[in-house]
Amino acid sequence: YFNRANDVTAIEVFTTNPDRIDVFRKAVTEAAQRPIFLVDWRQRNSTFFNALQVERNVMFLILTLIVLVAALNIVSGLIMLVKDKGQDIAILRTMGASQGSVMRVFLITGAAIGVVGTLVGFLLGLVICLNIETIRQFISWMTNTELFSPELYFLSKLPAEVDVGETAAVVIMALTLSFLATLYPSWRAARLDPIEALRYE
Numbered sequence: 001y002f003n004r005a006n007d008v009t010a011i012e013v014f015t016t017n018p019d020r021i022d023v024f025r026k027a028v029t030e031a032a033q034r035p036i037f038l039v040d041w042r043q044r045n046s047t048f049f050n051a052l053q054v055e056r057n058v059m060f061l062i063l064t065l066i067v068l069v070a071a072l073n074i075v076s077g078l079i080m081l082v083k084d085k086g087q088d089i090a091i092l093r094t095m096g097a098s099q100g101s102v103m104r105v106f107l108i109t110g111a112a113i114g115v116v117g118t119l120v121g122f123l124l125g126l127v128i129c130l131n132i133e134t135i136r137q138f139i140s141w142m143t144n145t146e147l148f149s150p151e152l153y154f155l156s157k158l159p160a161e162v163d164v165g166e167t168a169a170v171v172i173m174a175l176t177l178s179f180l181a182t183l184y185p186s187w188r189a190a191r192l193d194p195i196e197a198l199r200y201e
Contacts, residue, residue: 090192102186102192107179
C-alpha cells in the first residue's frame with residue numbers, strides 16, 4: 001500500500017512483567033540501533049496513572065487527618081482523666097511522688113492507648129487488604145449491586161497490594177502523633193498543685 005521494501009513501520013512488544021518496563025525500554029532502544037519513537041503502556045495511559053497518583057496522595061492526606069482526629073481524642077480523654085483524678089494526683093504528690101513520676105504515669109497511659117489503637121488498626125487493615133476481593137463480592141451479594149463494574153473500571157477483580165514502606169510510614173506517623181498527644185495532658189497533671197486540689201476536701 002505504501003510501496004515500501006521489506007521493512008515495517010511499527011513493532012509491538014509484549015511482556016509478561018510490565019513492572020520492569022524501564023529495563024525493557026532500554027533493551028529495545030539498544031536493539032533497534034537507530035532513533036525510534038517508543039511508546040509504553042504507562043505513556044498511553046498517562047492520564048489514568050496521574051489520576052491514580054493524585055488519589056494516592058489525597059488518600060494519605062485523608063488518613064493523616066483521621067489519625068490527627070484520633071490523637072485529639074486522646075488529648076481530650078487524658079485532659080478529662082487528669083481533671084477527674086485531680087485529688088488522687090494531689091494525694092500522690094503529698095505522699096512524695098515527683099512531678100516526673102506523675103507525668104510518666106499519664107504519658108504511659110496515653111501512649112498505651114495510641115499503641116493498642118495503632119496495632120488493632122494495622123491488623124484490621126491488613127486483614128481487609130488481603131481479603132478485599134472476597135469482601136467486595138460479599139458486599140455485592142448483600143446489596144444485590146455490582147461494585148466496581150468491569151465496564152466502568154476496566155478491572156475484572158479489585159486489586160490490593162500491601163506496600164511495606166507506606167504501611168510503615170502510616171504506623172510510625174500514628175504512633176508519633178499519639179505520643180505527642182499525651183505531652184500536654186501529662187504536663188498539666190504534673191503541674192497540678194496538691195494544695196489547690198485538696199483545698200475543699
